Amino acid sequence: MPDAPDRPALADDVLAGRRRAVARAITAVETAAGDGAAGDLGGADALVDALYPHTGRAWRVGVTGPPGAGKSTLVDRLVGAFRARGQTVGVVAVDPSSPFTGGALLGDRVRMDRWAEDDGVFVRSLAARGALGGLSEAAEAACDVLDAAGYDVVLVETVGVGQGEIDVAETTDTTLVVLVPESGDAVQAMKAGLMEVADVFCVNKADKPEAGRLVRALRQALHLRAAAAPPVVTASALNDEGVGGVVEALDAHRAGLDAEATREARLRRRVRRLVEAQWRRQFWAGGRGAALADAVAALDPAERAPHRLAARLLAAPPAPSVEPGRGGVEREA
Amino acid sequence: MPDAPDRPALADDVLAGRRRAVARAITAVETAAGDGAAGDLGGADALVDALYPHTGRAWRVGVTGPPGAGKSTLVDRLVGAFRARGQTVGVVAVDPSSPFTGGALLGDRVRMDRWAEDDGVFVRSLAARGALGGLSEAAEAACDVLDAAGYDVVLVETVGVGQGEIDVAETTDTTLVVLVPESGDAVQAMKAGLMEVADVFCVNKADKPEAGRLVRALRQALHLRAAAAPPVVTASALNDEGVGGVVEALDAHRAGLDAEATREARLRRRVRRLVEAQWRRQFWAGGRGAALADAVAALDPAERAPHRLAARLLAAPPAPSVEPGRGGVEREA
Numbered sequence: 001m002p003d004a005p006d007r008p009a010l011a012d013d014v015l016a017g018r019r020r021a022v023a024r025a026i027t028a029v030e031t032a033a034g035d036g037a038a039g040d041l042g043g044a045d046a047l048v049d050a051l052y053p054h055t056g057r058a059w060r061v062g063v064t065g066p067p068g069a070g071k072s073t074l075v076d077r078l079v080g081a082f083r084a085r086g087q088t089v090g091v092v093a094v095d096p097s098s099p100f101t102g103g104a105l106l107g108d109r110v111r112m113d114r115w116a117e118d119d120g121v122f123v124r125s126l127a128a129r130g131a132l133g134g135l136s137e138a139a140e141a142a143c144d145v146l147d148a149a150g151y152d153v154v155l156v157e158t159v160g161v162g163q164g165e166i167d168v169a170e171t172t173d174t175t176l177v178v179l180v181p182e183s184g185d186a187v188q189a190m191k192a193g194l195m196e197v198a199d200v201f202c203v204n205k206a207d208k209p210e211a212g213r214l215v216r217a218l219r220q221a222l223h224l225r226a227a228a229a230p231p232v233v234t235a236s237a238l239n240d241e242g243v244g245g246v247v248e249a250l251d252a253h254r255a256g257l258d259a260e261a262t263r264e265a266r267l268r269r270r271v272r273r274l275v276e277a278q279w280r281r282q283f284w285a286g287g288r289g290a291a292l293a294d295a296v297a298a299l300d301p302a303e304r305a306p307h308r309l310a311a312r313l314l315a316a317p318p319a320p321s322v323e324p325g326r327g328g329v330e331r332e333a
Numbered sequence: 334m335p336d337a338p339d340r341p342a343l344a345d346d347v348l349a350g351r352r353r354a355v356a357r358a359i360t361a362v363e364t365a366a367g368d369g370a371a372g373d374l375g376g377a378d379a380l381v382d383a384l385y386p387h388t389g390r391a392w393r394v395g396v397t398g399p400p401g402a403g404k405s406t407l408v409d410r411l412v413g414a415f416r417a418r419g420q421t422v423g424v425v426a427v428d429p430s431s432p433f434t435g436g437a438l439l440g441d442r443v444r445m446d447r448w449a450e451d452d453g454v455f456v457r458s459l460a461a462r463g464a465l466g467g468l469s470e471a472a473e474a475a476c477d478v479l480d481a482a483g484y485d486v487v488l489v490e491t492v493g494v495g496q497g498e499i500d501v502a503e504t505t506d507t508t509l510v511v512l513v514p515e516s517g518d519a520v521q522a523m524k525a526g527l528m529e530v531a532d533v534f535c536v537n538k539a540d541k542p543e544a545g546r547l548v549r550a551l552r553q554a555l556h557l558r559a560a561a562a563p564p565v566v567t568a569s570a571l572n573d574e575g576v577g578g579v580v581e582a583l584d585a586h587r588a589g590l591d592a593e594a595t596r597e598a599r600l601r602r603r604v605r606r607l608v609e610a611q612w613r614r615q616f617w618a619g620g621r622g623a624a625l626a627d628a629v630a631a632l633d634p635a636e637r638a639p640h641r642l643a644a645r646l647l648a649a650p651p652a653p654s655v656e657p658g659r660g661g662v663e664r665e666a
Binding site: 050 | 389399603608622625630640643646
């Protein structure tokens, strides 16, 4: 494309694999994505665009599952397994964060500190709040940074089981869903919407008595669904048991991937999300937020009608821009 | 507003409290919201708009928490408690559904069958998929139907702990977050983003040994956050213990609500969501989905830049129509 700006200096440092640059770049993309919307916040967007052509080499592996499934411990073990065969690893831990802490929480994260002195590992927690899609954008952009910086594997750990987390899973090449016997039965897992995103299932804490039952229930449910069901493997991450089997199952999934098709599908989803975020920001910045509040307050309750209000707002000419300089839009009547 | 259409006949039947009409109306709004976007699907939108002025009387109570927390059992007990004091109750169980089952799952739902012969209770599972925001819109519209039909209390049970579920919690007046000792400690709860939406906490399965510790940890964490922390109550829903205390805490929250302010805030959020869904549907229906796919496929990988692609797509003039021809948008060079 002709209108590519000069590559930001930070991008060069990321491409050279400098750790501090990687950290700064992730902070930049995280801030931009969390700041109301994944939009054109100048610097961060240009950074992502500059790095993007250098991505696609890393294997992006999502690790997700309900709270308490032992995802962080398993991620820690997977880092060990990938390192043992000479691969470098980036870890992005996604935290639907809490104002409590202002971001990532202690606890699980502390465990990862044992990689602090290994230059082949880069661990980062994300705490993107707010805007729908902001979490996915922050996570995907952080993966881009690590991918462009040359990490062989990028592990994305998502806490929770909701739609936002499933969206994050869509940004990876391979998705590992971690379940544990005590976190509920297979029905609970299905409810959580995890079945649809899983490329590999791992029943963790497999030393617990109910583990066998969960494995069988999962396999049965999966075979009802499709002939080529994702594999179900077992592990006991805390005891470092079964991790090799998890890695094998992940490798097998990767071997079957059409890398270019995966990349294209990912870019399409990404652009779609960015278009929507950018439109959303422009639309509501145009004074329409205030117009909506006024309209709601002015209407007699007996005349409130959400769909008609929405249609009117969407059809109304743009209001004047909030910030000076972004002009070019007409004033509301 | 002047352009109100005639009230659909179905709306009259809902307002008269006819159960079959309520069921049909919820199916209509669920289908519309799940169908790619909460948009102007004619009938369903007009139905919601017609019912909306008759809403605002019901008390909308969200019940949320991690999988396995015993939410369905507690909801069942709460129905009993509200019925015992003469209130009618609607229940909306939100299921981030699974293609496995084509919708709501057996299991928890079965338990609610004991209300099947009580005309003062209406139970409904929702299985809105797909579009971001579709789940919230389906749940909120289902609440509107039950509210307009005259149910005194509408309970909304959300499975899971992700952003989509938290969005659903925003559509209620009072949000009850249910936790259990074994579903992880307070740190897990904070991670899940539940702390921010809770008006009342219930530690369920309070007969378990670690329950006291969870209660203390929660209270401590909540007091660190704000002087006026939400109350933490305990229950053992399965044994029907402590449910009165939960109801009391919910009542106390309701007593402190500014009903009109709550309604206005909810309508603002609702309209905002509808505007975005409608725009999204219009935008991508205009041939731009195909244009995006073509652009991504045609670009040399070295020239891919998500933000620039997004900006170009957003700036491009609308294509004439989806089929046939795809035309109107330039092909990427």
